[in-house]
Amino acid sequence: MQDHSETDTRAANILESSGPIQLKEHVVEIVSDAGEGAQTAGQSFGAISARMGNGVWTVEIIPAEVEPPPRTAAGASGIRIRIGSFYITNPGNGADLIVAFNEQALLGRLEGGHLKKSCMILLENKWRTHSNPAISQQYIETYDRLVGEGYKIVELPLEAECLKYTDRPQRGKNMFVLGVLSSIYTRELDIARKQITYAFRKKGQKVIDVNVKLLEGGYAWAQGNVDLRYEVPSTGNTDPQIVTNGNVATGLGVIASGMDICAMYPITPATSASHYLSEVFEDAGGIVHQAEDEIAACAFAIGSSYAGKCAVTITSGPGRALKTELIGLAVMAEIPLVLVNVQRGGPSTGLPTKVEQGDLMSAIFGEPGDAPKIVIAPATIEDCFYSVITARKIAETFRTVVMVLSDANLATGQQPFTRPSFNKEWLAPPIDQSPIPAGTKPYDWDPNTGLSRRFIPGQPGGMHTVTGLAHTQEAKVAYGPGVNQSGCDHRSLKLAAFQKTLKTPTVFGGDEGDLLLVGWGSTKGSIEEAVTNMREAGLKVSSLHLKFLNPLASGIKEILQRFKKVICVEINYSDDISHPMINEDNRRYSSLAWLLRARYLVDVDSWSNVQGQPIKPGEIEDMIRDQFDKSGK
Amino acid sequence: MFNVSLENLVDIDLEQYSLQDYQGSTPRWCSGCGDNAILSAVQKLCRDEQLPPEKTVFVSGIGCSSRFPHYMKTYGFHGLHGRALPIAQGIKMHRPDLHVFVNMGDGDCCSIGTAHWIHALRYNMNMVAIMHDNGIYGLTKKQASPTSPKGLVSNTTPQGTYMEALNPAMVNLGVTNVSFFAQAVEWVPDMLNDIISQAYHHRGFAFVRVLQRCPHFTPTMFDPLLSNPNNILVLEHENGIKLSEAAGRIYKNHESHDPSDIQKAREYAGRHDIVPVGILYRNPEVPCYDEIRxxxxxxxxxxxxxxxxxxxxxxxxxxxxxxx
Structure with a gap:
């Protein structure tokens, strides 16, 4: 895999060279076997950096198995932390510095193309003298080969040093590493101490004391042994901030939306949202119901919504597929429902822990017959929070299903964002339970908007039976030729009415130009970073990011037409047009490209893959350069 | 002595709900369909208990029996095939003030919705579930169901079904947290009314299996029970149903069974020579998921x-x- 932005990184990063090297940004990784605490160390490093005013994005490196074999490339567990002196929106390109607890985990990252060629490596060296000659040989061979290839490796006597502070170095190495990183990146030691105190607050003072000692030990060791100091200046942002991953933000959004019932079934990578909710939802009067299956979870949420407040079900692609029939029912019976789909790689069981944006088409078109529903996609972690609040509002106002398409990248990424300020309107007013005037129809569709007042059990005079069968405005089952047409017409009108409320999205970059990238969901940060860098390099490239995927806002066609070429950048499947079998007659485009082509009759190209990785800004920059090279500009 | 509180006076103007107040659309079931008898029994229960129609919800799946809510003048949710129970659970969890009833067919409950059935028993949420068991798929025109007797000729089993019928009574009584299981036949209204009333008053998940005739597709399926009432074993008890004198003259095969005795209930459930009718098991002390959560x-x-x-x-x- 190629190494992006290698050429200009050093020059661009180094702002001045007196004292610590001043950096605009750096990407740090800590990798280990599962269970060695790399993630705790990384989250703490991210939190310390956020507190020192940096933009931060952290993302966990998660092996697919719970207990993968130790010292294997596939079993590498850990974390990536990108810090910068600007607002960081994505995990970045290759890592600039990696701390590896063994050389196999290091190789896993190296071979995966996650490290820059210039990456500085801090490597636990206890393996060099390991009693098992096979292991020591593996270590020495890897070390010699990488040094031969030009990598700069600092051997780190991690366990040996930690033994000075604890007789259980296995549990303490991570905080020693935090100390090493704090020294290299000139973090304030006092903030680091406070962070440790906070991270271990539930474990008691004794544990805190040991970990602070390890931190200080690591810091001192690096002062004496690593001849490298970096400084990443603050962004200057002074707003109060919180830092969560996207699934926690989604869970917070559920609480803030005023919904009271979340029905779910365990599925990666969605479940951690429900883990978080299970911990706190009851304090706010909510319930997380773990149902017997995905279908029951959706049915439970729909039953609950039908009887009052809108409810939510949180799942991932395969679970969403199982819920299909019930989603159609909710659309047909006009029962509000929020469905959060934390997308993962597909098809089938696919890539459970990896990112993909493969469920856009099924979100919009996945049900039998015509089942119009609203589809929105959060683009940032902060957006995960607000999207759920918005989704409930729309679901209740328009009596329909709202799908929120998050993904594994947002689910596990952590980013500080402005602390939300509570707004009572988020919770929505209590449900109207007043008597229904005689003669009111349960589907008294407004001929212009398709909207009708929903009434719920408990309201005198409103008794009726909702059904998934074709029905009249009185909710009576009827199969006459006009009945289903009329029902479908009115449910579709609701989408049209909703579409009228949408604002045209804003173009990022210039309003017109040579190339427009169109994206949706979690790729926003990478796309905009690439566009910023390429515009600085003089290319007339812009981007458009869509939050509302169904329906699409007005004005998008006009935007597309102002650019000479339009490319959708997505993490889902598209055919490679350079393959000899593929031509314009059989080429399958990426999801959003299909949609834009169909709706606007505009030539839209796809640039996408299903490798299960977040798209790096550098990859997009390469693609942009290629496009301009091809068109001869 | 004359200081009578107005609250203690009977308000003679207070409207009482009549049977008509629970009667929705005219049923479109076949004449002679056992669903009509179940509907009458349920409407009678609502009237006797004076359930406010707006506070009462009937949830159903898909099939002949699942048209039930349309024929009630209460709130209703005619849902999806097999999914009535989790929908009803969502309703009950959110709205404890509502009286929730579930109507399912044998295909709904024992085939496509089996997982929900098992877990509904375990959740033990407060509601009444009635399985209309006619041993056949009616709405889709005569396919074998899990409760079809072995050898039944249907459109998908022209040589007769291959396996013994699933025994819903054994399944119910085998699930952790089962708290109420009764069996009824729709053609004996007194017993049906009594059982449905006791199911309504049960704390927890009350499951009633009602054997129900399908005159169109399997008109003779229950002939052995109809022509020889001794094939029905009525389980009576002071804590169960009471056999009226008149019914006792027809149903001479009756035994006293204490519904708190689950072992005995399982024995009755497992018998092949007779069909037990009555309250096989009742335990109001079983924890209810909705009350806990x-x-x-x-x-x-x-x-x-x-x-x-x-x-x-x-x-x-x-x-x-x-x-x-």
Whole structure:
């Protein structure tokens, strides 16, 4: 895999060279076997950096198995932390510095193309003298080969040093590493101490004391042994901030939306949202119901919504597929429902822990017959929070299903964002339970908007039976030729009415130009970073990011037409047009490209893959350069 | 002595609900369909208990029997094939004030919705579930169901079904937390009414299997029970159903069975020579998932705000405020 932005990184990063090297940004990784605490160390490093005013994005490196074999490339567990002196929106390109607890985990990252060629490596060296000659040989061979290839490796006597502070170095190495990183990146030691105190607050003072000692030990060791100091200046942002991953933000959004019932079934990578909710939802009067299956979870949420407040079900692609029939029912019976789909790689069981944006088409078109529903996609972690609040509002106002398409990248990424300020309107007013005037129809569709007042059990005079069968405005089952047409017409009108409320999205970059990238969901940060860098390099490239995927806002066609070429950048499947079998007659485009082509009759190209990785800004920059090279500009 | 509180006077103007107040659309079931008898029994229960129609919800799946809610003048949810139970659970969890009933067919409950059936027994949420068991798929025109007797000729089993019928009584009584299981036949209204009434008054999940005739596709399926009432074993008890003198003259095969005795209930459930009718098992002490899970107090917007702020503090980048 190629190494992006290698050429200009050093020059661009180094702002001045007196004292610590001043950096605009750096990407740090800590990798280990599962269970060695790399993630705790990384989250703490991210939190310390956020507190020192940096933009931060952290993302966990998660092996697919719970207990993968130790010292294997596939079993590498850990974390990536990108810090910068600007607002960081994505995990970045290759890592600039990696701390590896063994050389196999290091190789896993190296071979995966996650490290820059210039990456500085801090490597636990206890393996060099390991009693098992096979292991020591593996270590020495890897070390010699990488040094031969030009990598700069600092051997780190991690366990040996930690033994000075604890007789259980296995549990303490991570905080020693935090100390090493704090020294290299000139973090304030006092903030680091406070962070440790906070991270271990539930474990008691004794544990805190040991970990602070390890931190200080690591810091001192690096002062004496690593001849490298970096400084990443603050962004200057002074707003109060919180830092969560996207699934926690989604869970917070559920609480803030005023919904009271979340029905779910365990599925990666969605479940951690429900883990978080299970911990706190009851304090706010909510319930997380773990149902017997995905279908029951959706049915439970729909039953609950039908009887009052809108409810939510949180799942991932395969679970969403199982819920299909019930989603159609909710659309047909006009029962509000929020469905959060934390997308993962597909098809089938696919890539459970990896990112993909493969469920856009099924979100919009996945049900039998015509089942119009609203589809929105959060683009940032902060957006995960607000999207759920918005989704409930729309679901209740328009009596329909709202799908929120998050993904594994947002689910596990952590980013500080402005602390939300509570707004009572988020919770929505209590449900109207007043008597229904005689003669009111349960589907008294407004001929212009398709909207009708929903009434719920408990309201005198409103008794009726909702059904998934074709029905009249009185909710009576009827199969006459006009009945289903009329029902479908009115449910579709609701989408049209909703579409009228949408604002045209804003173009990022210039309003017109040579190339427009169109994206949706979690790729926003990478796309905009690439566009910023390429515009600085003089290319007339812009981007458009869509939050509302169904329906699409007005004005998008006009935007597309102002650019000479339009490319959708997505993490889902598209055919490679350079393959000899593929031509314009059989080429399958990426999801959003299909949609834009169909709706606007505009030539839209796809640039996408299903490798299960977040798209790096550098990859997009390469693609942009290629496009301009091809068109001869 | 004359200081009578007005509250203690009977309000003769107070409207009483009549049977008509529970009668929705005219049923479109075949004449002679056993579903009509179940509908009458349920409407009678609503009238006897004076259930406010707006506070009563009938949830059903898909099939002939699942048209039930349309024929009630209450709230109704005619859902999806097999999914009535989890929909009903969502309703009950959110709205404890509602009287929730579930109507399912044998295909609904014992085939496509089996997982929900098993788990509904275990959740033991407060509601009445009636399985209309006619041993055949009617709405889709005569396919074998899990409760079809072995050898039944249907459109999907022209040589007759291959396996013994599933025994819903054994399944019910084998699931952890089962709290009420009764069997009835729709053609003996007194017993049906009694059983449905006791199911309604049960705390927890009351499951009633009603053997129900399908005159169109399997008109002779229950002939052995109809022509020889001795094939029915009526289980009576002071804590179960009571056999009227008149019914006792027809149903001479009756035994006393204490519904609290689950071992005995399982024995009856496993018998092949007779069909036990009555309350096989009842235990109102079994914990109810809805009662356990439902919030014990009212949560104001201010309380929700406090929780959110506490959580924002927890995730605050500024550690000092998170400690506060």
């Amino acid at each position: 439902r919030p014990k107090r009212v949560f104001t917007p201010e309380m929700k705000e406090a929780v959110l702020n506490r959580e924002f503090d927890k995730f605050s980048v500024d550690i000092d405020s998170s400690e506060g």
